[in-house]
């Protein structure tokens with residue numbers, strides 16, 4: 191990328207330009223620009239239905255969520271032609287807002303999917319679950335919502351991704367454990383990865399390095415989390431939603 | 433090769449260690465075609481089996497109050513690739529008896545052979561029976577296998593059955609179980625089947641909750657692939673006061689395969705209740721996408737999800 195003073199600026203780790211997405215005839219995203227830098231936690235906030243999860247699905251390549259226009263590049267590679275697993279092998283992953291249930295698949299297997307050298311027991315301990323009690327349970331509906339959410343985070347941690355897209359990772363997490371979950375998100379960053387952190391919780395957004403507001407299909411503001419949250423709340427005041 | 437060795441060689445196919453047949457503490461019956469190869473009882477357990485024309489007839493009786501420590505092994509094999517084997521066995525568990533049965537149907541060399549089983553099982557008051565049935569029908573896919581069972585679960589008795597056919601070709605498989613459950617009794621029927629190539633599978637399981645507070649569970653997991661076809665019929669009838677039934681049926685359909693599910697639920701008492709859940713279709717997309725987001729290829733992801741539901 192060429193700056194007006196002639197200096198060459200490196201493209202961001204995750205580079206999104208002019209992204210558009212139409213679902214059922216509705217323009218959910220239009221002209222969305224977003225940069226997530228290497229080694230940053232980037233919070234994404236926005237009202238319910240503003241398109242945060244849709245953006246996550248497009249970035250990961252999920253079925254039914256293709257961009258209708260725009261550019262998405264990760265580490266300089268065009269994501270558009272890549273299937274989900276190819277994007278994963280490039281180093282990115284997604285933790286779903288509502289994680290899937292897997293009948294008959296144990297937590298141990300689920301955390302060991304990617305032979306990253308991370309010990310499943312260690313990853314579980316990081317998210318505050320007792321490996322002795324959890325490793326041999328199935329990743330199914332017998333897990334509580336918060337347990338499932340933590341296991342999802344542990345599985346991302348076990349993958350050692352370069353970019354983790356976390357869609358509401360603190361939903362269903364009790365207040366006492368919030369600090370622990372935030373510590374894990376920081377650990378993902380401190381291990382050299384970037385995190386795109388979708389959240390509704392102010393304290394979670396404030397733990398990010400930068401934050402963006404998604405509104406009306408576009409990024410309306412990017413900056414330090416404090417400013418961005420203030421910006422979001424102020425606009426919410428105008429619209430009567432927060 | 434001695435007939436017993438033929439039977440022994442087939443057992444590992446269904447996950448059973450042939451050494452159990454040498455163990456004096458394990459009751460067993462071994463049948464090859466229409467030959468009764470070996471029968472062995474243990475204290476409190478009587479096993480009888482004899483040939484009657486083209487029919488094999490027998491009984492397994494567990495005396496009242498006897499807790500059988502080791503599973504009773506019933507091993508069925510074929511002599512020739514076109515054998516027709518028809519078996520009639522009556523199981524009787526006396527009051528308070530507890531036993532496990534491991535039934536091995538291993539037919540590695542089968543072509544257009546047939547195995548027909550008519551079993552009646554009567555569980556006395558407070559008896560507990562776990563009946564594990566492992567099948568392997570060879571690779572040819574032309575075999576006809578029809579395990580039929582009629583079960584009476586007495587007052588306070590519990591019956592658990594697990595049917596598994598996970599490897600090889602199912603051929604034409606017709607399972608038909610009918611279980612009546614008395615007061616405070618319990619029946620749990622579980623079946624796991626993989627159908628491939630041109631296999632035709634019918635799985636019919638009926639649980640009749642006749643008694644007060646009787647309980648029943650039907651759980652089936654069927655994976656159909658290639659050109660195979662499976663029909664699952666789960667019947668739960670709750671006639672007893674406070675009877676509770678549940679049907680949990682999952683069928684995964686891959687490729688060109690076809691599958692149908694017919695859950696039949698009848699509630700004949702105002703205080704009885706039956707719930708059912710059925711899912712039939714290809715592998716859940718979100719499950720696949722999640723595994724792919726961790727780096728698994730689509731094929732690896734399908735394999736893992738399928739192996740999970742068959743456990």
Ligand SMILES: Nc1ncnc2c1ncn2[C@@H]1O[C@H](COP(=O)(O)OP(=O)(O)OP(=O)(O)O)[C@@H](O)[C@H]1O
Nearest residue numbers: 213214218236237238239240241242243244245254
């Ligand atoms: N598969 C779909 N079919 C129809 N509409 C969809 C689909 N996926 C998303 N939408 C719509 O697109 C809009 C954006 O949804 P999205 O889930 O991305 O919002 P979000 O910002 O993640 O909301 P929340 O904060 O509630 O999680 C919503 O109006 C939603 O109803």
Ligand SMILES: [Mg+2]
Nearest residue numbers: 242243244287
């Ligand atoms: Mg969302």
